[in-house]
Amino acid sequence: MIMEKSRTVTAIAPAKEIHEEDRFLSPEQRDYAHEMFSKYLAKEGFRITSERFKVLEAVLDMKGHFNADELYATMVMNKSRTSRATVYSTLELLEKSEIIFRHNFRSDCNYYEVRFDEPHHDHLICVSCGHISEFVLPQLMDIRKQVAENAGLKVMDHSFQVFAECENPKNCPHNQ
Ligand SMILES: [Zn+2]
Ligand SMILES: [Zn+2]
Numbered sequence: 001m002i003m004e005k006s007r008t009v010t011a012i013a014p015a016k017e018i019h020e021e022d023r024f025l026s027p028e029q030r031d032y033a034h035e036m037f038s039k040y041l042a043k044e045g046f047r048i049t050s051e052r053f054k055v056l057e058a059v060l061d062m063k064g065h066f067n068a069d070e071l072y073a074t075m076v077m078n079k080s081r082t083s084r085a086t087v088y089s090t091l092e093l094l095e096k097s098e099i100i101f102r103h104n105f106r107s108d109c110n111y112y113e114v115r116f117d118e119p120h121h122d123h124l125i126c127v128s129c130g131h132i133s134e135f136v137l138p139q140l141m142d143i144r145k146q147v148a149e150n151a152g153l154k155v156m157d158h159s160f161q162v163f164a165e166c167e168n169p170k171n172c173p174h175n176q
Contacts, residue, residue, distance in 0.1 A: 054082050
């Protein structure tokens with residue numbers, strides 16, 4: 001009979017998945033985003049134009065992760081006349097003002113998401129179908145602290161991406 005060794009290591013709890021449909025910004029969060037953006041534009045000496053705020057509104061309406069083309073296509077569908085160039089340049093400003101995150105999921109374009117509607121989460125990317133899911137793994141908070149402190153540094157942030165492929169690309173539940 002094989003005796004199981006007693007374990008002192010805490011097993012990794014299953015990651016909690018976040019569902020994009022559950023994301024919802026409160027009116028207060030939307031106001032806060034407007035305020036942050038106005039402040040940023042004023043501080044950096046950019047003009048406060050209605051076009052820039054139309055892009056912000058469209059960004060706040062996007063669920064989960066999106067790229068610049070998806071945002072632009074959604075705006076066109078909603079009869080917006082904002083130019084593609086304005087959409088791209090405003091995304092840059094929104095990133096700098098810390099309203100959105102920019103991710104590069106090993107794809108040829110950047111993905112964005114609103115920053116303050118969720119606690120820190122990380123990403124699982126299916127390289128076969130491109131599906132992006134999110135998870136929260138509390139253990140990572142301790143790990144990153146340990147890694148930084150061992151080097152005498154203080155943690156600012158981290159980014160953890162898991163790349164995986166569908167077991168069967170033809171039947172990938174995300175690829176329907
Ligand atoms: Zn897949
Ligand atoms: Zn995310």
